[in-house]
Amino acid sequence: MNAPVDGAELPDPAADTAPHAEWREDARRLIGELFQRSPAIYWVDFLASTSLAWAFGALYMLADGWSAWQLVGLLGASVFFFRAGTFIHEIVHMPARQMVGFKRAWNALIGIPLLMPWIMYRNHTEHHNHRLFGTPADGEYLPLASSPIGETIKYLAQAPLLPLFQLVRFGVLAPLSWLFPRFREWVLTRASAAVSNPYYRKRFPRRDERHLKMVEALCFAYLVVLGVLTWRGVIEARHLGRAYILVALTLALNWVRNLAAHRYGNDGRGMTLAQQVEDSINITGQTWLTVVLFPVGLRYHALHHMFPALPYHNLGRAHQRLMEGLPADSPYRSTNRASFFAGVRELWVSARRTSRPQSSMQRWSAPTPRT
Structure with missing residues (x-):
């Protein structure tokens, strides 16, 4: 048996069969x-999406309460902030020295104001590691399809609380952790990764700690400025409430979108690369809902899981070529x-067919070795 990684059995490399390797090479060609x-x-x-996001956001903030214009502003801002925000996914797949200016601009216009600097998502690359994918060590995978329906409801219920988590992370935990080294270790292990798996435990990489501390300071300074402006009456409490609703709706769009990113049926054991691709989903219908929920190639x-390096603007063309060029029995x-x-x-x-004794979530919630 293969050695475990964070409590998960590694897949047998031989399980990635020759036929899979062959059709994948055909696809690459x-x-x-x-x-x-x-x-x-x-x-x-990015700049067009960001400009529209902030323009709709201004309309939402300045419109009369409960008016049609306020609703238009809220919906428009959430959709375009979501689109601009999903460039974080592209950023973490870029080489470190590629498009550095773009990464900084994203942080300045989206990452810091929304308290989601892109370095917090650096763990996403682990989601593409076929030894970790679909296991408790994967920060973006929960076995919702192989767990009772209550787990899916619990997952969705977290969405309105996401902005609160961000406020606590950068407004409270970050400055406290600068003062107390032992607490800093806890924060780096338990609260320094953008994940949907609440059982994820892994220390933030030491090589990126300086970057993390810099953006933490920027986010904290941003919150201090907002606090001072509120105290002086420049920003009213109702504006803060509206901002919370806007950020919550924006993050909720991605939270809901995640439900159709994978099949989420793995029981926690390691998967081969072929199984990782087959567990993932392409949404092929071109409707307004697809455009809203799956921006920037999502x-x-x-x-994307088959070829993570493909840029988002070529995914549609690539998919069309694969559908035309691969054989009818292709796993793709x-x-x-x-x-x-x-x-x-x-x-x-x-999930409705899964009883609690059969729940794969037990493997996720079981204690795992600290890494």
Whole structure:
């Protein structure tokens, strides 16, 4: 048996069969020149999305309470902040020295104001490690389809609290941890990763601690400025309440979108790369809901897990080529779902059939070695 990693059995490398390796190489040949990023597309899309987000946000903040314009502002701002925010996913897949200016601009315009600096998401690359994917050591995987439906409801119930977690993380935990080294270790292990798996435990990498402390200081300074402006009456309490609702709705869009990113049926054991791809989902239906919930290429999630280096602006073209060029029995086709609801329906039906004694969540909630 393979040695365990954070409580998970490693998959047998031999399980990645020759047929899978063969069709994956065929797929790579079909899309070979699409791995090149276009900085111009990134900048134009990001700046346009950010400008619209802040414009709608201003409308939302300044409109009369409970008016139609306030609703338009709230919905528009949440959609465009969500779109601009999802560039964090592209950033963590970039080489360290690539598009450095873009990364800094993202932090300045989105990361710091929304208390979500991109370095907090650096753990995402672990989600693509086929030895960790789908196990309790994966910060972005919960076995919702192989656990009772109550676990899915519990997951969704966290969405309104996400901005509160961010406020506590940067407004309370960060400054306290600077003063108390032992508490700092706890914060670096338990509260320094953007994850959906609440049982995730892994210390923040020492090589990135300086970067983390810098953005922590910026976020804390930003909160202090907001506090001073509120104390002096420049910002009213109702504005803070509206801001909380806006950030909560923005983060909730991603929280809900996650339900159709994977099948979430693994029981916690390690998976092969082939199984990782087959557990992921492409949403192929082009509807307004797909555009809203899956911006910046997130709809092609199975394709992204097969080729994480593909830039978001080429995912659609790559998917089309694969559908035209791969054989009818290619495993890639099994990852396609017609809509968000089709993916969620599978999860819901599977969860409804799972009893508590059968729950895979027991493996996630069991104590795991600290790393």
